[in-house]
Amino acid sequence: LLTGGGGGIAKAIAPLLAAEPFRLLLTTREGNVLESFCKENNIQAEVFSADLTLQEDVEALFDWAKTFGGVDVLINNAGISHAAASWKLSAEEMHRLMEVNFYSAVRCTQLALQGMRVKSYGRIISVSSVVAHKPAFGTSAYTASKSALEGYMRGVALDVSTQGITANTIAYGYMNAGMLNDVPQPILDEIRKGIPQDHFGRPEQIVAALKYLINSEYTTGQTPSYKWRSMDAVIALYTPQLTTRFKWAAKV
Numbered sequence: 172l173l174t175g176g177g178g179g180i181a182k183a184i185a186p187l188l189a190a191e192p193f194r195l196l197l198t199t200r201e202g203n204v205l206e207s208f209c210k211e212n213n214i215q216a217e218v219f220s221a222d223l224t225l226q227e228d229v230e231a232l233f234d235w236a237k238t239f240g241g242v243d244v245l246i247n248n249a250g251i252s253h254a255a256a257s258w259k260l261s262a263e264e265m266h267r268l269m270e271v272n273f274y275s276a277v278r279c280t281q282l283a284l285q286g287m288r289v290k291s292y293g294r295i296i297s298v299s300s301v302v303a304h305k306p307a308f309g310t311s312a313y314t315a316s317k318s319a320l321e322g323y324m325r326g327v328a329l330d331v332s333t334q335g336i337t338a339n340t341i342a343y344g345y346m347n348a349g350m351l352n353d354v355p356q357p358i359l360d361e362i363r364k365g366i367p368q369d370h371f372g373r374p375e376q377i378v379a380a381l382k383y384l385i386n387s388e389y390t391t392g393q394t395p396s397y398k399w400r401s402m403d404a405v406i407a408l409y410t411p412q413l414t415t416r417f418k419w420a421a422k423v
Contacts, residue, residue, distance in 0.1 A: 172196040172242045175249035183374035223275035233282040241286040247276035247297040254309040272316035293336040328392030337391035347371040
């Protein structure tokens with residue numbers, strides 16, 4: 172189940188996920204538009220319209236998912252951007268951002284875990300951002316929402332660590348899809364100057380990271396980070412007795 176299915180990142184990775192041995196379930200507020208997109212691009216996926224800021228919609232979404240056997244893998248991808256200097260950021264704006272970027276993941280995770288605990292299997296992957304680790308001017312609200320998401324996933328990972336369920340977060344760097352398309356070209360040019368390979372990340376790299384976390388029964392409570400400043404992603408493998416760190420080469 173991939174939330175935020177109508178966004179740029181989701182549309183970029185959906186064709187790749189659909190080619191994997193999963194039944195792909197997508198959800199977005201405007202399901203009709205997403206269904207048309209899937210048909211036009213020959214993407215084999217089921218689509219459900221839901222507003223993830225509403226508990227009743229989330230419950231309806233998971234009731235629908237049960238008709239396909241339930242959710243084995245949840246990708247919390249729903250999110251919106253926000254830019255405002257901190258002295259202009261109101262509590263109301265912060266609350267609106269948290270509803271989408273954080274609480275939607277909490278609602279989905281809570282219901283997904285109910286089925287996963289019965290099966291003694293599950294993978295929860297939440298989408299964060301490199302901004303949670305290195306904020307830019309005007310991103311205090313967005314940074315807070317993604318930082319909260321990462322902390323929540325670490326807590327979930329501990330709660331279900333002995334039940335065959337893993338919970339991780341992926342912190343995207345600058346990927347050539349989604350919100351990056353809204354950035355003015357002069358700013359894009361400046362960002363790219365700091366990238367060693369001189370290009371932005373590709374959707375295939377996102378899917379490779381998702382597949383790794385889906386297939387790994389040992390990686391949990393971690394945030395693989397695809398940073399424009401780094402040629403490597405560092406993954407920490409958690410066990411109650413031991414934390415082992417190694418470098419996972421990741422093309423940027």
